[in-house]
Amino acid sequence: MSRLISRKTDAGTGVMDQMIVGDYFSKHYDEHIQDMRGALKRKCNVLSAALREHFGPLVDFEEPRGGMYLWVKLPPGIDSRDLVQTALEEGDRL
Numbered sequence: 001m002s003r004l005i006s007r008k009t010d011a012g013t014g015v016m017d018q019m020i021v022g023d024y025f026s027k028h029y030d031e032h033i034q035d036m037r038g039a040l041k042r043k044c045n046v047l048s049a050a051l052r053e054h055f056g057p058l059v060d061f062e063e064p065r066g067g068m069y070l071w072v073k074l075p076p077g078i079d080s081r082d083l084v085q086t087a088l089e090e091g092d093r094l
Contacts, residue, residue, distance in 0.1 A: 040068050044063065044064065044068075044070060047070055048061070048063055048070065051070075051072065058074075058075050059072050059073060059074060059075065060072070060073040061073065
């Protein structure tokens with residue numbers, strides 16, 4: 001191991017860091033995936049509730065059944081770039 005560590009001289013991720021992460025995930029990967037699924041599901045639920053509360057029937061979306069993106073169809077005349085800019089000015093990110 002020390003030979004591998006001493007060879008690492010570029011600006012990429014260090015060998016020791018990779019070994020630590022690799023060791024951790026070799027034992028805890030399934031647990032981590034379940035934790036992430038739960039966290040992402042909670043975030044999706046919060047986003048869906050906020051869309052319903054603030055936009056009501058003006059936007060169309062379906063709760064995702066897989067993946068981590070929620071696609072929203074805006075009504076005609078709403079420019080998504082303007083919506084993103086307004087959200088940023090209000091301290092929100094889309």
